[in-house]
Amino acid sequence: MFLDRDGVLNAVVMRDGKPASPRRPEEFVLESGVEDALGRLHAAGLKLFVVTNQPDVSRGLMDDAALDAMHRTLRERLPIAEIACCRHDDAQGCACRKPKPGMLLDLATRWDLALAKSVMIGDQDRDMACGRAAGCATIQLARPYNSGAGAQHRVADLAAAVAIILQQLGSSIAA
Numbered sequence: 711m712f713l714d715r716d717g718v719l720n721a722v723v724m725r726d727g728k729p730a731s732p733r734r735p736e737e738f739v740l741e742s743g744v745e746d747a748l749g750r751l752h753a754a755g756l757k758l759f760v761v762t763n764q765p766d767v768s769r770g771l772m773d774d775a776a777l778d779a780m781h782r783t784l785r786e787r788l789p790i791a792e793i794a795c796c797r798h799d800d801a802q803g804c805a806c807r808k809p810k811p812g813m814l815l816d817l818a819t820r821w822d823l824a825l826a827k828s829v830m831i832g833d834q835d836r837d838m839a840c841g842r843a844a845g846c847a848t849i850q851l852a853r854p855y856n857s858g859a860g861a862q863h864r865v866a867d868l869a870a871a872v873a874i875i876l877q878q879l880g881s882s883i884a885a
């Protein structure tokens with residue numbers, strides 16, 4: 711299970727009318743229901759990975775210490791196996807910045823994951839493109855700023871995404 715961070719696990723910060731990442735630990739607020747939702751996936755035996763773009767580090771708008779503090783909070787409160795984080799901006803041409811699938815491919819190699827049986831959950835269209843490029847199923851959380859383009863499922867919230875995953879897990883076990 712691959713989870714985008716901003717807009718999925720924690721609330722986005724709106725800047726200039728666009729959803730953006732928190733830059734200071736005080737701005738980092740978990741969405742309600744996230745602990746319960748991830749707890750249910752974890753209890754079902756799924757490994758949970760966070761895959762997040764944080765270009766504000768390269769842009770000089772956020773320092774590594776602030777980002778590390780936010781990720782410490784995530785690891786303390788949620789049953790996450792690993793947080794993969796791209797700190798680059800477009801100009802650096804890295805292989806990890808979503809919609810490129812680099813973070814998913816790397817995690818799959820190191821954790822021996824079957825990408826065809828994995829799911830990418832995100833809010834942005836680029837999360838869906840990233841999941842598709844890696845060969846995963848895709849679920850988008852519907853927001854005013856996204857379109858559903860290219861997503862296999864579009865649902866209201868993380869709890870609804872978890873329900874789909876647990877249902878499919880149940881049917882594949884039954885089959």
Ligand SMILES: [Mg+2]
Pocket residue numbers: 714715716717718832833834
């Ligand atoms: Mg996001």
Ligand SMILES: [Zn+2]
Pocket residue numbers: 796797798804805806807
């Ligand atoms: Zn990168």
